[in-house]
Amino acid sequence: MKRWLVLFRKELLESWRTSRWLWVPLVFAVLGALQPLTSHFMPQILEAAGGLPEGAVIEIPPPTPGAAIAASLNQIGTLGLLVLALVGMGAIAGERNAGTAALILVKPVSRPAYLLAKWAAYNLLMLAALILGQAAAWYYTDLLIGPVPASDLVASTLIFALWLSLVLTILLAFGTVMRSPIAVAAATIGVVIALAALAALPGEAMAWNPARLAGLAALRLTTGASDGVILPVITAVAAIVALIGAASVALRLRPMIA
């Protein structure tokens, strides 16, 4: 536990010194704020852009407050996720290639401690960025469109955080078996796209799919309901635990020297 904490502190210091703590939350905040702003100002934007025939009347129904935040969550789920993948792709593969991992693992440190320190640090960064993004979305929605129940906001954040946490776990797990950071990011995004595509299938067959969490978080915001959330939450948590276990084994089996 104590050595885990040393490694966790190292991870936090690293993401601080490499400015990840600055720009990841910043990207999420911008993504969060942009959606309510653009929906509110859409008529003015269209007018300024011009190109509409004289006298044309376009009625854009203003989005409900919940839908505005759900839309920004959707942005975070694509662009934000991409940023997380790019930031975390080198977490293990990069340290292995550089040889810095060897110098850590030659100390009496357990493989799971090494892995969990990274997992916790990246999740903390993700959580902070997501909360900031949601806060920005909520602030502008409340200001420009209308109020959103705090309970829906919190619940959707938690559901969405679990999904992003699973993505980070997949990213770290790929890092233990692949040498190239770019391949790690690509493989992770491939898995995410596949899961999301499957989750979009109609019917109950995909009720367990953790990629459903993204849609369920949005649904909670637009309707206030969270039916069907239990099953994907269970699979997501189980997958996170299983992936961390498998990644620890992979770290032991695959030499950590360049």
Add this chain to the structure above:
Amino acid sequence: MALVEVRGLRKTFGPVVAVADVSFEIKEGHCTALLGPNGAGKSTILNILAGLLPATAGTVRFEGLAEGADHRSLIGYLPQQVALFGWMTGLEYVRMAGELTGLDRPAADLRARELIGLLGLEAAQNRRIGGYSGGMKQRIGLCQALVNRPRLVILDEPVSGLDPVGRRELLDLLKQLKSESTILFSTHVLPDAEELSDDILIVRAGAIVIDSSLTALRARYERPIVELELDDEATAGSWLETLASRGVKGEHRGAVIRWKFETSAAMRAGAADVYASAASRPEGVRRIELGQTSLEDMFLEAVRQ
């Protein structure tokens, strides 16, 4: 008493056999040099000892520990390529290394400052490692290896990347270290091995071909020699011929002729002949030298066999 016992160590990477059935002991308090040409398997052996590579077969046993038990807290390891976190300062890195070996923060801080002082890096200790020179990184690497006062220090080619001044400094440091620690280091620089080590292990193609103390090795392989250096390689043949007719057989490499003898009595007789010939035709002779075969000769002999 052996500090480490290695038995039947084997490591294969797919079809490639990097280490084939290697057994040796490292004696407590000794400095052991692992010698061998590039690609002989030196780094692989050291990485297995450091716990970074799992062996395909065989055992590594530390004194006082069960076979195969985690011995990482007993060792310090300096890899060939010292890769440190460039965004950390030297002090932070060594302190973290100390904490990872189980020291609490104040103790790790104290030990880190002590080592950094010993290696003359105080002035740079609060700067980022990213801006360090190669020699400074090597010294921080040594600090992190020594932070837990290891019983065995494993150094993989510790001087290979350094300039002559840095190399001299590090060798002097290792000499100091020798008195308090057991050291195992790999090198292909023979004079370094000769200067530092008590025991010599020579590896060739993944197998140990010589395992001996330096003194025994000297006694076994050291032979008296006479060397004659000429101005011109072209005349070497006639020199060898003249002396061969008197029963002194030699060989030449470039303009240097060398006669190797089995006993010092034979050497005395042979040297007398060489001196006599040189005295009779001194023109073209640059130097004549009596001596002993060096570790390099033994090494070349051992890896060629």
